[in-house]
Amino acid sequence: MEDSFILTREQILFYRKNGYLVVPHVLTCEQCDKMNQIFEQYAKDHGDKEFKGIMNLDREDHRIRDLLRYYKIVLILDALQDGEVVGLQSMFLFKKGGTDYAPQAWNPHQDNAYPRAPHGMYLTGNIPFADQDRENGCMYIYPGSHMESLLPADFFKSFHEEPGKNPGHDVSRSLPLDYPRVDLPMKKGSVLILHGNVVHGSYPNRSQRDRPMLLIPFGTKGITQQPNFIPGKTAKREEFSLRPLSYKL
Numbered sequence: 001m002e003d004s005f006i007l008t009r010e011q012i013l014f015y016r017k018n019g020y021l022v023v024p025h026v027l028t029c030e031q032c033d034k035m036n037q038i039f040e041q042y043a044k045d046h047g048d049k050e051f052k053g054i055m056n057l058d059r060e061d062h063r064i065r066d067l068l069r070y071y072k073i074v075l076i077l078d079a080l081q082d083g084e085v086v087g088l089q090s091m092f093l094f095k096k097g098g099t100d101y102a103p104q105a106w107n108p109h110q111d112n113a114y115p116r117a118p119h120g121m122y123l124t125g126n127i128p129f130a131d132q133d134r135e136n137g138c139m140y141i142y143p144g145s146h147m148e149s150l151l152p153a154d155f156f157k158s159f160h161e162e163p164g165k166n167p168g169h170d171v172s173r174s175l176p177l178d179y180p181r182v183d184l185p186m187k188k189g190s191v192l193i194l195h196g197n198v199v200h201g202s203y204p205n206r207s208q209r210d211r212p213m214l215l216i217p218f219g220t221k222g223i224t225q226q227p228n229f230i231p232g233k234t235a236k237r238e239e240f241s242l243r244p245l246s247y248k249l
């Protein structure tokens, strides 16, 4: 497991074919607990009893920025993307058991429906800080759907969708029917890389367990200069270098 972040040819080909890749054991349990604690503490310090999520904490807290530049993650991105990869923002979702936001299940959507980058330039790294499965709201995916361009969607807010409503620009009515849906249970400390156009969503958390996950949008350098690129009012996507890499979390 030592070198699980140096991708094999099979892993790279899997990503090209399917539009996603789960790399296990990128972070240790201790590293996950430490990162999760930073978000929990932030919520506590700010009297946040809602536990919706926290946007762009990496801009205030160097420990989160260091995670975004962690060498194992950047080596994975480098292997999958042709050009230099830059960071854009970060979003942490608590999906805490028993809270108003626990049942929030994401509609099948393409992440690139928000920034609208040229095909293949935008990708997301998702890091679960606890094991996730169907009961506590894991993700599901339609392998191969990243080959599609941006599909017509019913628009729903992402981060700002209220409790009781499901976020994610819904492509249910336009996704060709021949894509099978695959559940993606993940172990704590794995990294899921999603091609910006691959269709995915998630289940509600109906358990009493938390489902903390950090979502990190990345892009090929120059992505924010593309003519149709949308930085987003809430997300405020802006390029930052992942260099120098960080080696310690």
Ligand SMILES: O=C(O)CCC(=O)C(=O)O
Binding pocket: 093, 106, 111, 137, 138, 139, 158, 200, 201, 202, 203, 213, 215
């Ligand atoms: O947190 C989830 O369950 C999915 C989130 C997601 O897909 C997104 O933020 O784009």
Ligand SMILES: [Fe+2]
Binding pocket: 109, 110, 111, 200
């Ligand atoms: Fe997504």
